[in-house]
Amino acid sequence: MLKNVVAVVLEEVHPFELGVACEVFGLDRSEEGLPTYDFALAGARPGPHRTHAGFAVDVPYGPERLAGADLVVVTAVGVREEYPAPVVEAVRAAVEGGARVLSICSGAFVLGAAGLLDGRRSTTHWRYTDRLAAWFPRTTVEPDVLYVDDDPVITSAGTAAGIDACLHLVRKVQGAEVARAIARRMVVAPHREGGQAQFVARPLPEGDGDSLAPLLDWMRHHLDQECTVEQLAARAHMSPRTFARRFQQETGTTPHRWLIGQRLLLAQRLLESTAEPVDAIAARCGFGNAATLRHHFGRRLGTTPLAYRRCFAEPLAS
Structure with missing residues (x-):
């Protein structure tokens, strides 16, 4: 379930990363047939909170708003050893109560303070990965990836990687077509794999004719x-x-990983939008047979093609 979404706002919050959560979960896109979220901002106390850019954000709720959340988004904030105890405790309690939590950039340090990274894989902006590993030695920090999904905890790298992580979660919970529609509205790539490197040496063609x-x-x-x-x-x-x-x-990423990711995206769309047998979808997507498709579905998405179809095909067809 993904309905009640709360973004945590602390002093010195980074406005772009906060804007990512607001853009993905805070806009009403119901006129396009997309799901809506009960979205709210919560901080250590209600009232104005300073941003990293110098202006203030009015935060309507205190940490009690996290109770009952389906998703808590902890956006980027100044890296420090301590954060407001009521917020840290509320984030921990939300996860213990069944919520997912997603951090963007340095928000991972809040999750570390809450003990939510212990025994899990995690990531953050490449500038802070060494510090995250040193401060929270019980987490396995993956320093060169866009995001890590160690359900129910998702951590992501800086800025745009937060968009990738949010859309990944939407795709996981609400289907590929919903994630694609939101990405289309945001004019961003609908899918970048979590394992992709944070730093891409040639993010844009250089105009020399040798772009891939x-x-x-x-x-x-x-x-x-x-x-x-x-x-x-x-x-x-x-x-x-x-x-x-x-x-x-x-x-x-590598050609093999890129191809597998693109083939899975196509398989997800076909499972959602057609009644084709899984064997036929596997062949159309380049997996050859249903067994190979099931293998990659389980490894990358943690489910089976049939289970995915049961979750997402009927709502889109109705």
């Missing part, structure tokens, strides 16, 4: 075809070694 964008577009339209790195490299007129390096530079 045309090849990536071709791959998206031929997901049913089995392509080796050697074949893809030949299509890009590169050696396999140069191609693998360039692919990592432009996408932040």
